[in-house]
Amino acid sequence: xxxxxxxxxxxxxxxxxxxxxxxxxxxxxxxxxxxxxxxxxxxxxxxxxxxxxxxxxxxxxxxxxxxxxxxxxxxxxxxxxxxxxxxxxxxxxxxxxxxxxxxxxxxxxxxxxxxxxxxxxxxxxxxxxxxxxxxxxxxxxxxxxxxxxxxxxxxxxxxxxxxxxxxxxxxxxxxxxxxxxxxxxxxxxxxxxxxxxxxxxxxxxxxxxxxxxxxxxxxxxxxxxxxxxxxxxxxxxxxxxxxxxxxxxxxxxxxxxxxxxxxxxxxxxxxxxxxxxxxxxxxxxxxxxxxxxxxxxxxxxxxxxxxxxxxxxx
Ligand SMILES: Cc1cc2nc3c(=O)[nH]c(=O)nc-3n(C[C@H](O)[C@H](O)[C@H](O)COP(=O)(O)O)c2cc1C
Numbered sequence: 001x002x003x004x005x006x007x008x009x010x011x012x013x014x015x016x017x018x019x020x021x022x023x024x025x026x027x028x029x030x031x032x033x034x035x036x037x038x039x040x041x042x043x044x045x046x047x048x049x050x051x052x053x054x055x056x057x058x059x060x061x062x063x064x065x066x067x068x069x070x071x072x073x074x075x076x077x078x079x080x081x082x083x084x085x086x087x088x089x090x091x092x093x094x095x096x097x098x099x100x101x102x103x104x105x106x107x108x109x110x111x112x113x114x115x116x117x118x119x120x121x122x123x124x125x126x127x128x129x130x131x132x133x134x135x136x137x138x139x140x141x142x143x144x145x146x147x148x149x150x151x152x153x154x155x156x157x158x159x160x161x162x163x164x165x166x167x168x169x170x171x172x173x174x175x176x177x178x179x180x181x182x183x184x185x186x187x188x189x190x191x192x193x194x195x196x197x198x199x200x201x202x203x204x205x206x207x208x209x210x211x212x213x214x215x216x217x218x219x220x221x222x223x224x225x226x227x228x229x230x231x232x233x234x235x236x237x238x239x240x241x242x243x244x245x246x247x248x249x250x251x252x253x254x255x256x257x258x259x260x261x262x263x264x265x266x267x268x269x270x271x272x273x274x275x276x277x278x279x280x281x282x283x284x285x286x287x288x289x290x291x292x293x294x295x296x297x298x299x300x301x302x303x304x305x306x307x308x309x310x311x312x313x314x
Contacts (some may be wrong), residue, residue, distance in 0.1 A: 001197070001298060002291075003290045003291050003295060003297060004062075004296060004297035004299075005196055005252060005287055005290075005297075005298050005303075006237070006298070006299070007041065007115045007264050007265050007298055007299055008242065008299070009124060009164055009166070009189075009190055009242045009244060009264060010124070010164030010189035010242055010266060011162065011164055011189070012096075012123055012164050013040060014041040014096065014265065014278070015040055015145065016040070016041045016283055016287075017041050017263075017264065017266060017286070017298050018040055018041050018255060018265070018266060018268065018279055018282050018283040018286060019041045019042045019044050019098065019244065019266065019267045020040065020043050020044050020155075020267060020268060020269070020272070020278075021044060021142065021246050021268060021269030021270075022045065022046055022047055022100040022126060022128065022168070022202075022267070022269075023046045023047060023059055023072065023100075023219050024270060024272050024273070025043065025044075025272055025279075026045070026046055026086075027045045027046065027082070027087075027089065027090060028089075028090055029096075030087075031043075031272070031276060033094065033276075034052050034276040034280075035075035035277060035280040036093075036203075037090070037093055038095045039171075039280060039283070040042070040093035040095070040283065041096070041098040041265055041283075042095070042097065042098045042123055042257075042281055043096070043097055044267055044278075045086065045090075045098070045099055045100055046100065046101055047076070047078060047100040047101060047102035047104070047110070047111070047128040047269035047294065048076060048077075048078070048079055048082045048099065048100065048101055049074055049079070049101075049102055049103060049107055050078060050079055050103065050112060051078045052073055052076065052077050052078035052081065053073060053074055053076060053078070053192050054151060055072050055073040055074070055075030055218040056071045056072070056073035056075075056145075056212065056213035057071075057178050057212030057213055058209065059062055059210065059211060059213045060072050060073075060212065060213070060216070061203045061211075061216075062190050062210040062211055062303070064072060064199070064201055064218065064220075065222065065223065066217060066220060066221040066222040066248075067218050067220035067221060067222030067223060067248075067270075068218070068219050068220045068270055068273070069199050069200075069201055069210070069211060069217065069218055070216050070217055070219065071188070071211045071212065071213035071215065071216035071217070071229055073136045073213070074102050075130065079115050083115065083119070085300075086186075087099070087119065087122070087243070087270045088121065089103065089122045090121060091120075091121040095155055096123040096124075097121055098106075098123055098124045098125070098126050098166075099116060099122050099124070099125055099126070100125075100126040100127075101116075101125060101126070101128065101155075102128040102169070103131075103151075104131070104133065104134035104135075105133065105247065106131065106150050106151050106154050106178075106299075107137050109154060109155050110154050110158045113154075113155045113158040113159050114158055114278055116159070116160070116163070117158070117160050118160055119176040122160075123163075124163060124164045124165075124166060125153060125163055125164070125165050125166070126166045126168050126244075127155050127165060127166065127167050127216065128195070128222065129141035129152070129167055129168060130142045130168060130169065130170035130196075131149050131194035131243050133147055133149075135279055136170060136257065140172070142167070142168075142169045142170045142173070142195075143172065143173050144178055145178050145179055145181075145182035148182050148183055148186075148238065149166065149183060149185065149186035150163065150186075151181045152167050152186040152187060153186035154189050156187035156188070157185065157187070164189040164190060164225075165187070165188060166188065166189060166190045166191060166192050166242075167183040167188045167190075167192070168192035169183070169190050169191060169193055169194060169195065170194065170195045170196075170197075171193075171195070171223075171226050171227070171230050172183050172198050173196040174196055176193070176194075176230050176233060176234060177233050177234055177236075177237040177238075178240070180234045180237065180238055180241070181238065184238055184241050188241070190233060190235045190241055190242035190243060190264075191242075191243050191244070191245070191264075192239060192244040192267070193225045193230045193234060193243055193245055194223070194226065194230050194246065195217065196216075196217025196218055196219045196227060196234050197217065197218045198215055198216075198217065198218070199204055199216060199217070199218035200214065200215050201216075210228035213244055216286070217246070219248070219269055219270040220270040220271075221247050221248040221250060223248050224248030224254065224257075226247065227245065227246060227247025227248060227258075227260050228245075228247070228257060228258065228272055230263060231243055231261040231263050232305075232306075234262070234264050235261065235262025235263075235306065237261070238299075239262070239303065239306075242264055242265075243263045244260035244264070244265050244267060245259075245262075245263030245265070245266050245267070246267035246268070246269055247259070247269075247271070247310055249267070249270045249271060249282060250273055250275075250287020251282060251285055252281075252283075252284070252286035252287070252288060252289045253289055254282070254287070255268075255282050255286045255289075256289045256290065256301065259278060259286075259298065259301040259302050259304070259305045260302075260303070261303075261305055261306075262302065262303040262305075263302065264299070264302050265286065266282075268282050273306060281297050
């Protein structure tokens with residue numbers, strides 16, 4: 001049996017619901033040595049900033065049980081090089097590009113958004129607000145409902161009306177539904193859930209933090225239950241808002257769990273470091289798992305695990 005794998009993220013229709021995760025596959029070029037990137041739902045690019053940045057002090061990676069800590073920071077080429085080299089490459093290879101943007105102020109987010117306006121290679125904008133606000137003593141935008149809403153509202157107004165704008169949230173808050181609602185009210189077309197959790201590892205020989213930047217973002221299977229909980233809570237609170245879910249997805253079954261919890265699509269991040277084929281494998285496995293359970297479409301599975309959903313359907 002074939003399953004209709006198409007999915008919708010706001011006004012954007014994708015051929016299937018499996019994407020890469022921002023920061024884990026650069027702009028897709030490396031992955032193209034392993035599979036055809038146009039076969040994925042979309043490629044989500046590393047968060048791009050106005051200017052090239054070199055990131056945080058080394059070491060920037062530490063392995064932890066079932067996970068990984070990274071303090072790469074927002075290292076990258078800057079918007080000019082991205083528009084010149086990376087975005088055209090994705091378009092030439094038939095890949096849909098979800099462009100992730102990051103800034104230290106609302107104005108920076110707006111400037112980045114304007115640079116993307118009207119560019120037909122941009123399928124969607126993912127606004128990484130899980131980064132520090134330099135105008136608010138470094139407080140993370142996504143930890144404060146009004147700062148989050150300010151950025152998302154400004155980006156939505158500055159963006160091409162045809163381009164969906166998704167807000168990417170951090171789980172490091174007391175109530176993620178408050179932030180989700182603030183973003184939705186400000187005009188977000190959907191949410192990407194979740195970014196990494198703030199963590200720390202200690203080197204007992206040096207008796208010092210392992211990472212040069214002291215703290216880092218925790219990702220991988222260790223965070224999957226946290227990510228599923230966030231997707232679940234936000235879908236429960238805002239059932240009509242599309243969610244791009246991520247956090248520790250390694251298999252088609254993991255991806256199915258996210259769909260059932262309320263995600264319309266998923267991103268595969270850390271898994272690609274150990275297995276560059278992971279996104280395409282997850283896609284094929286997901287299709288198989290859906291077929292095995294008698295689903296005729298992926299969208300039919302979205303939110304299916306919620307009690308109210310079961311009631312509506314029966
Ligand atoms: C090395 C690394 C770099 C990342 N860089 C970004 C980034 O630039 N922007 C962003 O929004 N998220 C970034 N993330 C977070 C991932 O996109 C994803 O939200 C998170 O890692 C959870 O998914 P995973 O467990 O499948 O990796 C990064 C994650 C890792 C591991």
